[in-house]
Amino acid sequence: MERIVILGGGFAGLTAATELDPLAASGKAQVTLVERGTHFRMGFTKQWVLDGRRRPDEGRRPYASFRARHVAFLHDAIAGIDTARKTVHLKSRHLEYDHLVVALGAELAPELLPGLAEGAYDLFDDDAIPTLKAAVEGMAGGTLLVAVASVPFKCPPAPYEYALLLDDILRRRRAREAVRLLLTTPEPQPMPAAGKAVGEQVRALLAERGIDLETQHTPKAVDAATRVVTYANGAKVPYGILAAIPPHRAPKVVRDAGLTDASGFVPVELGTFRAPAADVYAVGDVAAIKLPGGGPHPKAGVFAEAQALALARALAARVASVEPAEYAGKGVCYVEVGRGMAAPTEISLLESGGPRARMDAPSVAGLAAKAEFERERFSRWFGG
Secondary structure, three states: OEEEEEEOOOHHHHHHHHHHHHHHHOOOEEEEEEEOOOEEOOOOHHHHHHOOOOOOOOOOEEHHHOOOOOOEEEEOOEEEEEOOOOEEEEOOOEEEOOEEEEOOOOEEOHHHOOOHHHHOEEOOOOOHHHHHHHHHHOOOOEEEEEEEOOOOOEOOOHHHHHHHHHHHHHHHOOOHHHEEEEEEOOOOOOOHHHOHHHHHHHHHHHHHOOOEEEOOOOEEEEEOOOOEEEEOOOOEEEOOEEEEEOOEEOOHHHHHOOOOOOOOOEEOOOOOOEOOOOOEEEOHHHEEOEOOOOOEOOEOHHHHHHHHHHHHHHHHHHHOOOOOOOOOOEEEEEEEEEOOEEEEEEEEOOOOOOOEEEEOOOEHHHHHHHHHHHHHHHHHHHOO
């Protein structure tokens, strides 16, 4: 019997385990999912908490209700990965594997940018969002700076969505005219993997709201005492409130296993998702994947899900009469723009000649589709 161990219960891990549940039920494989957390929730929940549409404790599902009942779920912390002995060391036990799926996501590392942890609200930290919300609601003037610390980062639309939602909050308080809202990013344009046209659409949305955008701005240091961000290009930006997307990298246990390269992530083959070690695969935000044109594959839940689905079917096809599925590199996200609307955005990463994308006009229906996206996956993974 094949032993398949999946590390991480995010989009990729939940998808892989759900897809492999019938194989486990057939007795042809033993499938184990390891996750240290007790609950799952989607990243964009933080935006809804910031905007006041959800409480911090809403939008979660307990892993105890995971529907894949033939998959062994272990609530445990990972202490180490020994790829030579094909063993995962957990806090409470050891697991041997024939195939290892690393789906541990990206680790947030604010310490990689001096002063960031002390001087900024972390936009990807659940605990920081309520305090940021309170700070913005009390802001009477100055500069509200949204800064991307480095690339790559998960959820490419996130900084632009946050800027637009912060604009909404300030306008509701009638404080927008007194506040400069500025977004800086190391990227050459918004959402570069989506192409120039989508980038220009995002620029236009920001400009319409009076949100300043500075591209190719990589922060070098944050001075929390003087509230100044210094950039690698020499620019210095004073701020009243700094909301930042911190540097990302693979979790320490993955780095310690020798699975990462200079990118800080696990290099894998596009389509097979094979990692440098035998019978190890990486999918989702933990992986570094090159597109056919050489550009980086964006990190997003919808792509983590698609990668995990293709990998799970490939693993199942090895031991059962299951049709493998090629990774198509396609996805849809709903870019939140404030004012109760979202812009549905489709992207196809593997098209001949490079990625192709289309962003529809923002609409109330687009935001409803984003809520349905969440409901559908909650139902698939956790039941009603």
